[in-house]
């Protein structure tokens with residue numbers, strides 16, 4: 001892949017990363033505030049943990065999904081840096097431009113991705 005094209009993807013990925021972090025910050029702002037107020041010592045003494053557990057589970061779920069999304073972006077940027085961006089990580093074939101355009105974090109060609117998702121039913125689908 002030529003340098004100007006991968007530069008475009010790098011910019012797109014950096015933008016996705018910035019947007020995602022801004023989104024996480026915005027969501028965490030409210031969530032952390034509520035979780036912290038729920039953890040007020042007075043509430044703990046009163047023994048009411050029902051709210052706290054719900055908030056924690058929600059925050060945890062978001063964490064995993066968002067962490068996976070961030071990791072996918074970082075891995076794509078890493079592939080740009082080492083020159084393997086746009087090549088399937090499984091078979092080494094070039095990933096079609098249309099697929100990369102729709103999902104710059106795609107790391108497999110469609111054939112390998114389909115096989116991967118079939119072999120790993122619980123895996124996070126490609127972003």
Ligand SMILES: [Zn+2]
Nearest residue numbers: 088091109112
């Ligand atoms: Zn492949």
